[in-house]
Amino acid sequence: MAIGTFNGGIHPPEYKELTENCAFEVMPAPAEIVLPISQHLGKDAQPVVKKGDEVTVGQLVAKAEGFISAPIHSSVNGKVLSIGKENTPSGFPKDSIVIKSNGITASQPNLLPPLNLETITPDEIRQRVAEAGIVGQGGAAFPTYVKLSPPMDKKIDVVILNGCECEPYLTRDYRFMIERPDDLIEGLKLIIKALGVERGIIGIEDNKPKAIKILSEKVKNHKSIEVISLKTKYPQGAEKMLIKAVTGKEVPPGKLPMDVGAVIQNIGTALAIYDAVVKGEVLITAALTVSGKGIKNPKNLLVPVGTPIQDVIDYCGGVTEEAVKIVVGGPMMGVAQFDLHAPVLKATSGILVLTKEEVSKNPETPCLRCGQCVGACPLNLVPTKLARYSQLHKYEEAEDADITVCMECGTCAYTCPANIPLVQWIRLGKQKVLQMQKERMKN
Numbered sequence: 001m002a003i004g005t006f007n008g009g010i011h012p013p014e015y016k017e018l019t020e021n022c023a024f025e026v027m028p029a030p031a032e033i034v035l036p037i038s039q040h041l042g043k044d045a046q047p048v049v050k051k052g053d054e055v056t057v058g059q060l061v062a063k064a065e066g067f068i069s070a071p072i073h074s075s076v077n078g079k080v081l082s083i084g085k086e087n088t089p090s091g092f093p094k095d096s097i098v099i100k101s102n103g104i105t106a107s108q109p110n111l112l113p114p115l116n117l118e119t120i121t122p123d124e125i126r127q128r129v130a131e132a133g134i135v136g137q138g139g140a141a142f143p144t145y146v147k148l149s150p151p152m153d154k155k156i157d158v159v160i161l162n163g164c165e166c167e168p169y170l171t172r173d174y175r176f177m178i179e180r181p182d183d184l185i186e187g188l189k190l191i192i193k194a195l196g197v198e199r200g201i202i203g204i205e206d207n208k209p210k211a212i213k214i215l216s217e218k219v220k221n222h223k224s225i226e227v228i229s230l231k232t233k234y235p236q237g238a239e240k241m242l243i244k245a246v247t248g249k250e251v252p253p254g255k256l257p258m259d260v261g262a263v264i265q266n267i268g269t270a271l272a273i274y275d276a277v278v279k280g281e282v283l284i285t286a287a288l289t290v291s292g293k294g295i296k297n298p299k300n301l302l303v304p305v306g307t308p309i310q311d312v313i314d315y316c317g318g319v320t321e322e323a324v325k326i327v328v329g330g331p332m333m334g335v336a337q338f339d340l341h342a343p344v345l346k347a348t349s350g351i352l353v354l355t356k357e358e359v360s361k362n363p364e365t366p367c368l369r370c371g372q373c374v375g376a377c378p379l380n381l382v383p384t385k386l387a388r389y390s391q392l393h394k395y396e397e398a399e400d401a402d403i404t405v406c407m408e409c410g411t412c413a414y415t416c417p418a419n420i421p422l423v424q425w426i427r428l429g430k431q432k433v434l435q436m437q438k439e440r441m442k443n
């Protein structure tokens with residue numbers, strides 16, 4: 001068990017203590033769910049139900065369209081109320097299937113046939129993962145089936161399970177690691193089998209000694225799997241940082257982990273794969289941490305996908321008088337919410353209710369040219385320059401300075417003593433440059 005890390009990064013307060021001892025609770029079915037037909041990267045799924053249809057838990061309501069897509073299933077028994085635009089946690093409205101639930105929490109009545117862990121083939125694993133609608137649980141929601149089907153010319157030699165959970169407040173991966181270690185290892189073995197590799201690594205930040213201890217004990221009987229302890233530092237869980245810390249390899253700008261022979265999967269994804277193969281379940285439950293000093297009863301919850309954020313907050317006792325901001329995801333990369341009817345999605349990792357004390361920042365001042373953002377950027381970018389190009393609409397210069405390489409981790413903005421909203425400017429500039437590149441491809 002080595003201690004790995006990467007260059008740059010920051011050490012924000014962790015606040016894990018608010019929920020790290022909260023075992024998962026199953027949240028009951030809400031009165032209504034909202035299922036956006038795009039809860040993944042790639043093409044929207046295509047609805048296969050219409051207004052007025054009765055649906056049951058686990059029933060397919062939208063089928064995958066094309067290679068990079070994922071099907072959507074109902075997480076409740078009920079009736080389709082409407083199909084149309086609804087707000088989502090990203091802040092953008094998306095076509096969604098709204099289902100009125102009968103309010104009864106039920107298990108999936110029509111499970112897929114369970115498959116044998118020993119005799120299952122790589123094709124059967126991929127097929128099951130696709131059918132179950134599994135997407136990456138780390139936030140990007142990339143369809144897992146695609147990640148398990150690398151092009152023939154890419155030689156994969158290691159699967160890394162991301163047990164870093166480096167965003168402050170979030171503890172759902174930690175809870176999974178200590179509550180379901182055996183299932184997690186079987187899930188990792190399925191990924192290893194699907195990709196035909198010989199080595200699996202579980203990378204865990206060293207602020208989770210209990211998870212490291214439990215999993216290290218468990219993997220003693222699996223000689224292809226090892227647990228590696230990583231320094232606690234944000235953003236240790238970002239794919240490129242994790243690969244660097246675990247294998248020492250650098251993923252070049254514009255390249256993917258598979259270009260250096262690695263596939264990264266999230267803890268929740270490995271468990272979803274296990275559940276799909278062994279129990280025949282489709283992905284209709286989101287595992288999330290509800291935390292922050294502004295929520296009355298912080299919890300780790302298993303929530304029916306599509307549950308409105310407001311229902312989750314109510315289930316946790318509501319907000320305190322000091323609450324000022326609600327964020328979906330972690331505090332570094334999450335998105336502030338303006339409509340609490342927006343739903344929990346397959347890859348939602350957390351809902352944070354933050355107080356003034358937790359979010360307060362001094363007013364913005366001009367850049368001090370201190371260079372702190374440059375020293376902290378884990379990708380060796382020059383954030384102050386990228387933000388400035390974006391402000392000045394100098395998109396070609398921004399492109400030359402690698403703005404599209406930025407992973408929007410927020411590290412630079414966190415360090416900035418002038419409180420310049422660096423990430424917002426960079427995100428804006430990045431969108432413009434990506435648009436520009438798309439136009440160029442058309443011509």
Ligand code: SF4
Pocket residue numbers: 376377378379380381382383405406407408409410411412413422423426
């Ligand atoms: S948000 Fe982008 S520029 Fe800022 S530290 Fe992260 S990767 Fe670097």
Ligand code: SF4
Pocket residue numbers: 366367368369370371372373374383384415416417418419420422
């Ligand atoms: S950290 Fe802030 S003040 Fe310092 S150079 Fe970067 S943008 Fe300027």
